[in-house]
Amino acid sequence: MPTAAIALSSVRKVYGDGPAATVALDGVDLAIAAGRFVSLIGPSGCGKSTLLRLVAGLEPADRGTVAVHGVTPDEACAAKLIGFVPQAPALLPWLSVLRNVTLPQKINRGAARQRARIEGLAARDSGPPDMRELLRKVGLGDALEKLPSQLSGGMRQRAAIVRAFGLRPDVLLMDEPFSALDEFTRESLQDQLLELWGEGSTTVLFVTHNIAEAVRLSDTVVVMAAGPGRIVESVDIGLPRPRGQQVFAERGFHEYEDLIREKLRGAWRSPDAA
Amino acid sequence: MPRSLPLAWIRPAFWLPLAVLLAIFGGLWQWGAHAMPYFLPPLPSVFSALSGHLSYYAHNAGITLGEAVIGLGLAFVVAFALAVLMSEAPVARRAVLPVAVVLNVTPLVAIAPPLVVAFGFGPAPKIIITSLICFFPILINTTAGLRSVPVPMLQVYQTMKASRLELLVHLRVPSALPYLFAALRIVAPLSIIGAVVAELSASGSVGGLGSVISVASSMNELAVVYAAIFVLAVMGVLLMLVITLAERQALRWHES
Numbered sequence: 244m245p246t247a248a249i250a251l252s253s254v255r256k257v258y259g260d261g262p263a264a265t266v267a268l269d270g271v272d273l274a275i276a277a278g279r280f281v282s283l284i285g286p287s288g289c290g291k292s293t294l295l296r297l298v299a300g301l302e303p304a305d306r307g308t309v310a311v312h313g314v315t316p317d318e319a320c321a322a323k324l325i326g327f328v329p330q331a332p333a334l335l336p337w338l339s340v341l342r343n344v345t346l347p348q349k350i351n352r353g354a355a356r357q358r359a360r361i362e363g364l365a366a367r368d369s370g371p372p373d374m375r376e377l378l379r380k381v382g383l384g385d386a387l388e389k390l391p392s393q394l395s396g397g398m399r400q401r402a403a404i405v406r407a408f409g410l411r412p413d414v415l416l417m418d419e420p421f422s423a424l425d426e427f428t429r430e431s432l433q434d435q436l437l438e439l440w441g442e443g444s445t446t447v448l449f450v451t452h453n454i455a456e457a458v459r460l461s462d463t464v465v466v467m468a469a470g471p472g473r474i475v476e477s478v479d480i481g482l483p484r485p486r487g488q489q490v491f492a493e494r495g496f497h498e499y500e501d502l503i504r505e506k507l508r509g510a511w512r513s514p515d516a517a
Numbered sequence: 518m519p520r521s522l523p524l525a526w527i528r529p530a531f532w533l534p535l536a537v538l539l540a541i542f543g544g545l546w547q548w549g550a551h552a553m554p555y556f557l558p559p560l561p562s563v564f565s566a567l568s569g570h571l572s573y574y575a576h577n578a579g580i581t582l583g584e585a586v587i588g589l590g591l592a593f594v595v596a597f598a599l600a601v602l603m604s605e606a607p608v609a610r611r612a613v614l615p616v617a618v619v620l621n622v623t624p625l626v627a628i629a630p631p632l633v634v635a636f637g638f639g640p641a642p643k644i645i646i647t648s649l650i651c652f653f654p655i656l657i658n659t660t661a662g663l664r665s666v667p668v669p670m671l672q673v674y675q676t677m678k679a680s681r682l683e684l685l686v687h688l689r690v691p692s693a694l695p696y697l698f699a700a701l702r703i704v705a706p707l708s709i710i711g712a713v714v715a716e717l718s719a720s721g722s723v724g725g726l727g728s729v730i731s732v733a734s735s736m737n738e739l740a741v742v743y744a745a746i747f748v749l750a751v752m753g754v755l756l757m758l759v760i761t762l763a764e765r766q767a768l769r770w771h772e773s
């Protein structure tokens with residue numbers, strides 16, 4: 244069996260000490276095969292963002308193991324396997340859009356050597372992608388030289404997504420990237436995300452609290468519950484791709500939505516029952 | 518809007534209030550100079566003192582400005598280096614910060630006389646005083662600026678395993694620039710104060726507007742004193758202007 248792109252086993256994460264301690268995650272097992280699009284969905288406080296930060300190597304797990312392509316998150320970062328898109332676009336306000344998305348290529352130049360040491364990764368053709376072309380593809384062709392402050396929220400988040408894809412990450416981690424956007428912008432960014440994703444072999448872990456978004460984007464939706472944060476169920480989404488905006492009108496789509504809403508409601512109730 | 522400023526000055530609504538205030542002030546001054554000749558010199562005599570010896574004032578202004586700018590530059594280099602050290606190493610912050618705070622609450626102009634005793638009438642004590650005065654605001658603002666990078670921005674680059682040097686150069690220093698310019702706006706007038714006070718306390722020094730003032734007051738040449746003060750004011754305005762222009766150039770991306 245090939246190494247999973249993302250693998251968590253018996254992961255526990257606690258914030259704080261003593262009686263004030265909160266168990267953010269407990270007993271979390273998750274394996275994601277390379278190239279899959281997986282969403283984490285659940286109520287606030289269920290630890291979905293914490294899980295993402297553990298995979299990103301931004302925080303260590305207190306117990307259990309987290310692996311990205313068989314290595315630790317830290318080693319994965321050193322090899323630039325990971326692209327990270329936070330909720331706020333987090334572009335550098337003093338750089339133009341083009342320079343914002345090309346800066347990562349100047350950072351950590353030793354990453355390719357690190358990547359070569361990791362087994363089982365998809366081979367890469369040489370050279371970084373054409374960032375102008377990527378920006379044009381998401382409709383930012385006229386904004387190459389603009390500063391982030393001159394863009395709308397949706398355009399900024401597009402640039403942040405292009406910045407992450409510019410790394411050609413093996414694993415793309417997205418933390419509620421569209422939650423601050425209006426409905427129409429959100430749907431058009433979903434289109435562009437799917438288009439960019441469809442061109443590579445990137446594994447995506449996508450945190451959201453929007454059911455429709457999770458169903459439309461994902462191969463698998465992982466439902467989480469709070470108190471302590473844990474995985475309740477994984478639902479495979481059997482809808483055919485490509486999933487354009489017409490998918491919203493399909494019956495199958497709504498059946499999946501209802502199914503996940505039901506699981507979420509169950510997850511919401513279970514702490515009381517326990 | 519700063520860009521419309523030059524045009525706006527054509528309209529009387531812009532310059533009239535200032536002109537009226539200056540006229541009232543000039544009138545009061547002239548009245549005061551007439552009533553108390555030992556307190557204030559008449560404005561025309563200040564003007565003639567200035568225009569008759571322009572090169573004299575320019576020469577002394579150059580000396581004072583040189584001390585102020587070199588002192589400020591020195592403070593900038595040391596404070597910036599320390600701020601980087603403090604933002605990278607908490608140990609350094611715990612060591613340096615208390616010293617810096619004590620330095621800040623001490624009226625530093627008071628060390629001017631002993632410094633003159635120690636270093637003589639040359640430029641050294643003036644430059645030292647100026648740097649000491651400018652040091653603290655630059656240190657504090659730069660430290661705050663280097664630490665002002667938003668967490669998500671840091672996280673994006675941490676997941677690429679950016680080195681501390683890369684984070685410093687690409688994220689922290691640019692983030693600190695607005696803070697740095699705010700500090701410069703504070704210390705630019707302070708630098709002139711520092712240089713002048715040091716010159717005043719080193720009576721008999723080689724030059725500078727502070728010495729001009731000190732010598733002229735002792736000889737009751739009020740017109741010369743006020744001419745020198747006027748030149749100092751102009752110098753301060755010019756210094757601020759240079760900083761504002763540099764800021765506008767460097768911080769075009771910044772909202773303010």
